[in-house]
Amino acid sequence: MKLPDNEHESARGGGSLSKDGSAGRRLDRQMLNHVEVEIEAVLGYAQSSIGALNELAKDSVLELDRALNEAIELKLNGKVIATGEIVSLDGKFAVRIVDIAG
Known part of the structure; x- marks a missing residue:
């Protein structure tokens, strides 16, 4: 230029x-x-000991800190930019925006 x-x-x-x-x-x-x-798209968080992680196997369940109907976080560079709810779109997961961070 x-x-x-x-x-x-x-x-x-x-x-x-x-x-x-x-x-x-x-x-x-x-x-x-x-x-x-x-x-x-962050569904939730969990804390675990290394020992408990070493025992994870097929069909194990890792409990997250959010309820099924609770909004998930959308993050860009580690910062929350919006929250939303999980929906299905053409057989894939998608997020319907509920709130934009301001």
């Missing part, structure tokens, strides 16, 4: 150059719309 030759010329994508020559452009949000991120 070619930057403007002087501080009065607009930089491509909005904004202008500051007196120190750095580009003071606003981030074009449209550019971010195509960035892929991974979201975690």
Whole structure:
């Protein structure tokens, strides 16, 4: 991308150059719309001793700290961004958003 030759010329994508020559452009949000991120759907948490984990086998049940009807957390980079409920969509698990973190 070619930057403007002087501080009065607009930089491509909005904004202008500051007196120190750095580009003071606003981030074009449209550019971010195509960035892929991974979201975690957290059903719940459990605590266990190493001994109890070593005894897990097929058909063992690990109890989580949430009720069946309780909202799950959707996390991005370890931070809760929303809560929702588990639903079925075309034979797969899906999440219906109940609340967006603010």
